[in-house]
Amino acid sequence: MPHAPRTANLSMAQVLICGAAIVTLSMGIRHGFGLWLQPITMDRGWSRETFAFAIAIQNIAWGVAGPFAGMLADRYGAFRVLIVGAILYALGLVGMGLATSGLAFTGCTGVLLGMAQSGTTYAVVYGVIGRNVAPSKRSWAMGVAAAAGSFGQFLMLPVENWLIGTWGWQNALFVLGCLALAIVPLAWGLREPKQAAQSGPGQSVAAALKEAMAYPSFRWLMAGYFVCGFQLVFIAVHMPSYLKDKGLSPDVATTALALIGLFNVFGTYAAGALGERMPKRHILAGIYLVRSVAIVAFLAAPLTPWSVYLFSSVMGLLWLSTVPTTNAVVAQIFGVQYMSMLSGLVFFSHQVGSFMGAWLGGRLYESTGNYDVVWWIAVALGVFAALTNLPVRETPILRGTPQPA
DSSP states (O other), X not given: OOOOOBOOOSOHHXXXXXXXXXXXXXXXXXXXXXXXXXXXXXXXTOOHHHHHHHHHHHHHHHHHHHHHHHHHHHHHOHHHHHXXXXXXXXXXXXXXXXXXXXXXXXXXXXXXXXXHHHTTSHHHHHHHHHHHSOHHHHHHHHHHHHHHHHHHHHHHHHHHHHHHHHHOHHHHHHHHHHHHTTHHHHHGGGOOOBOOOOSSOOOOHHHHHHHHHHOHXXXXXXXXXXXXXXXXXXXXXXXXXXXXXXXXXXHHHHHHHHHHHHHHHHHHHHHHHHTTTSOHHHHHHHHHHHHHXXXXXXXXXXXXXXXXXXXXXXXHHHSSTHHHHHHHHHHHHHOSTTHHHHHHHHHHHHHHHHHHHHHHHHHHXXXXXXXXXXXXXXXXXXXXXXXXXXXXXXXXXXXXSOOOO
């Protein structure tokens, strides 16, 4: 597929403001889905596994659609992809509220919303950042965009909790569907003008994919991202029910998820800024290792509202801090021509992990009656991810020559 290059003439301020607002909405809305687990399953008479499976499918659909959404954004521009993504987001939220069978619920909550998120979140927005922000500022700019997504999580959780409590879970989803359409006008700020034919030979999509998958460092990044997805989605989806099972009030879970979103703002920004000053592989390894330590401490300590708040604050600092760091490494190694596609590809691994975290949490809960095994799986995977990121090479790839790991 030929590549239609673009002129990088959007201002950094415009890209960051519009891109940040888009991921604030997209990430903010999805972060609170765990709040719907109990009201939906109780009202519909479904098991937690049914809800968890739909969220798991959502993450897989997001991951599978991600490289294709990125490919289309690289070729035709992020604007068109964002428009389609916003419409799918609204349709998926409305369908989530109307579905009366597990199959329909999975189709709307899983497939539609997963595809919507692939076209309205980081991979698409980061492609615009990569093409319009100087390399010296790229890691920082990606940190700003990720911090905006984190702020959306902090902002939207109490809003979604209030909507559920005031208007009911179904009407709350309809309101969010309308809110998702606000992405449409924001997408105009990321509309990139076409450029005349690029001088020099361009790399094909197939060649870019083959190059990335054959490069060991890219595979190490994918392995680490799998773990990131597993840990985050398991906690986001199942921690509210875990805390309620332990006798804590729903308000504790809401506050915990909000704290994750709040501290995530600082963590993602700090990770992006640190990425300009120290090796990103060391940042990634540290993030995964500290996550495992935090989970062990949380499980070992007496469970109280304050222990939950402390754990959530620490996890919040580490929550999406892998996103700007990992994507900056991808851009640093492979360049920005297929930035959105390659970001979507590495994110696919994240979403496979997300599927496992959401589904396995529900599956093992149904079979064992608790979440203990899944917590310890998350600990072991964190240590694994820390080790896999250490050998990553961050230098630009030298095309045409064999590449070491």
